[in-house]
Amino acid sequence: AQSVTQLGSHVSVSEGALVLLRCNYSSSVPPYLFWYVQYPNQGLQLLLKYTSAATLVKGINGFEAEFKKSETSFHLTKPSAHMSDAAEYFCAVSPTPNAGGTSYGKLTFGQGTILTVHP
């Protein structure tokens, strides 16, 4: 079974500072990995995804994440935080098509990290 752990339920940064949101996964084979963002009273929006191509993945709004197989991590970073980045962020894992079975496409989410940005 796959699982995701997001370290830190709340992260607070100053505007202009580095954003680092941590995600570690557990999977018997390398999975697909995703970061989603959720603004208040809205659904989740995809920030970026890793699907076994380049290990450094660039997403929208200046975010990027690096897949590190040896560390089973997929941390999300942004060099300079903006006030509009304040939201809840979710890391998620999915089996790959090669995994077989009927579980492909099903996402398992971490518990989320609320990012606060101070002026």
Next chain:
Amino acid sequence: DAGITQSPRYKITETGRQVTLMCHQTWSHSYMFWYRQDLGHGLRLIYYSAAADITDKGEVPDGYVVSRSKTENFPLTLESATRSQTSVYFCASSELAGPQHFGDGTRLSIL
């Protein structure tokens, strides 16, 4: 406009009542999903569907029923609502190799 819509956005009902949450997508995506979001649990998969007339259980299916007679619709029914089913429910859709697209959610309160 293309997208995924959920209705109602807000619903209050009483224990024991049947309630149906609707989900409609205009992309003709094969896959559709229902999640619930609760504090401390993130999003948990209730049911999913790989195509019309094909559905399967997720992590927390007890007390829920789904159907998918048409590709674009994926209703979720609580046959006899309980207070533990108070939550925010999200529907999502995707193609086989694509990311999931989420609706704006239904906030359900069961009194």
